[in-house]
Amino acid sequence: MDSSAKLFVVRARISISINHIVFLLLLAPALLFAQAGNQSTLHLDTGEHIFKSACIACHGPDGRGAPETIAGFERPDSFPDFTRCDQTTAEPNITWQDVITHGGPSRGFSQIMPAFGDALTSEQISKVVKYMRSFCRGKGWARGELNLPRAIATEKAYPEDEVVISSGFNVRGGPGVSNDVIHEQRFGVKNQIEVDVPINFVDQNHVWHGGVGDTTLGVKRVMFSSLRSGSILSLQGSVIVPTGNRAHGLGSGTTTFETFAAFDQLFPTNTFVQFQAGADLPRHTDISPQPVFWRTAVGQSFAANHGLGRLWSPMVEFLANRDLTTGARTNWDVLPQMQVTISHRQHIKADLGVRTPVSNTAGRPVQLMFYILWDWQDGKLTEGW
Ligand code: HEC
The missing domain is CATH 2.40.160.40 (monomeric porin ompg)
Incomplete structure (x- = not known):
């Protein structure tokens, strides 16, 4: 499936009518598609760069979540605050990798969380997961x-x-x-x-x-x-x-x-x-x-x-x-x-x-x-x- 067809499928699955979400959903992976060919200037080589290019619109620069007025969607109950060690350390990397690769619904989460499997390589996804682990600053939490x-x-x-x-x-x-x-x-x-x-x-x-x-x-x-x-x-x-x-x-x-x-x-x-x-x-x-x-x-x-x-x-x-x-x-x-x-x-x-x-x-x-x-x-x- 080419990227425009894929985006259409993504749009078709979304029943929420807030324009903002559709915009963000289409834009986040789509921008990455566009950027993928031009990595040297767009810095998708470290976890931090990937996060800042593709994730902060919704998850915020510090991982706490962008303000709802900016993100444009109503947060699901389970929306993560990645600085909260009690919420994040219990999640194994493999679960996060799944959600990032295949989108929220792959683990029963909201469809607002897009799938990045076509836009990011599995190596890039591992890097961004590693970067997200740095948001929890507490020590001693069992993983x-x-x-x-x-x-x-x-x-x-x-x-x-x-x-x-x-x-x-x-x-x-x-x-x-x-x-x-x-x-x-x-x-x-x-x-x-x-x-x-x-x-x-x-x-x-x-x-x-x-x-x-x-x-x-x-x-x-x-x-x-x-x-x-x-x-x-x-x-x-x-x-x-x-x-x-x-x-x-x-x-x-x-x-x-x-x-x-x-x-x-x-x-x-x-x-x-x-x-x-x-x-x-x-x-x-x-x-x-x-x-x-x-x-x-x-x-x-x-x-x-x-x-x-x-x-x-x-x-x-x-x-x-x-x-x-x-x-x-x-x-x-x-x-x-x-x-x-x-x-x-x-x-x-x-x-x-x-x-x-x-x-x-x-x-x-x-x-x-x-x-x-x-x-x-x-x-x-x-x-x-
Ligand atoms: C369009 C907004 C949006 C973008 C862009 C986005 N996310 Fe999400 N993400 C969400 C929402 C909303 C949830 C919560 C889903 C739920 O709880 O049902 C979520 C959940 C997650 C989770 C699951 C956390 C858990 O509780 O297990 C991970 C991991 C995640 N996002 C990583 C990322 C990464 C990495 C990126 C960038 C590559 C990204 N997200 C980009 C909206 C977004």
Whole structure:
């Protein structure tokens, strides 16, 4: 398609009637087309030059966004302020490269963000992304590349803004259904709070009891992260409050302190390993066990359709826990699973797996496990489809 035909298609897709937007939309890539042949005078060779030629009309010279009166469009809720580290560091480079190459709609963003794939080379797009990273001046923010796919049982090291609804159904062994409603929220550069409210249903001698289980309140802190080495380490401390009814098998009846370390490693091939190890320390050890646990998740992500389609992440978890009493045996489980992104923006994801005990199996159920996750920092539930 030649450039004038392409511009016509772009114009045809735009239903917003503000002349300004059409003008900007047509002009930004079109000017670059015109400039591409004459790079020596128009300086498209550094990220800064590219940004200043093609992006400032809408994103402003400092990346905060041009004033609406000048840019001429109403900002979508998700319009980025590139100086805000809390908004930008969570976005991996690959997402930005996609949006710049294929336009906003490729990731469920507004069509006001034009596609530059024909006007800029992928090398120029990498340069402009690198330049845009300089707008966040804060130090110590863990990069979104280290936000690995969430495993069902192994907690990850990256601090998240997300809501997860997670369920387990016993498919072999005593009947039972467990659900967790988990809210995670970042605060400051390195911290995250977590609230986990379980809602469980248990069958005690053919009588079903349902209700809230023991609620976890936790704080996680990133101790170390490096995009270069692909690693991130966090520590978490939690209080598990005995909100569940012990007589009905829904709670432990005592306050428990939990502490763990989580270490995640991403390899250049998009293979990853996540480790978590910790201990539960109940106040009353006479009524509640005192387990230590260690968990590992190994997985690989595959992006369909050259990175534009769904992200599939098969994983296997190896889960162990053991009471700190003499003679106690270690419970080992394996949990193969598949996580997949549901929305175009990849902010809604689901995961399905089966947890099977492989040692000390007596009385321990096989569970079908499932979760749905919403990364609310990336957009509303209704956005990004
Ligand atoms: C016509 C105006 C316009 C121009 C020109 C423009 N953008 Fe955008 N851009 C937008 C809008 C509007 C959004 C927000 C879309 C949304 O949130 O739905 C956006 C979003 C983005 C995002 C996504 C950020 C995120 O939240 O993940 C990136 C990256 C981006 N622009 C980079 C660029 C670069 C680089 C250029 C220049 C090569 C550029 N834009 C030129 C309007 C523009």
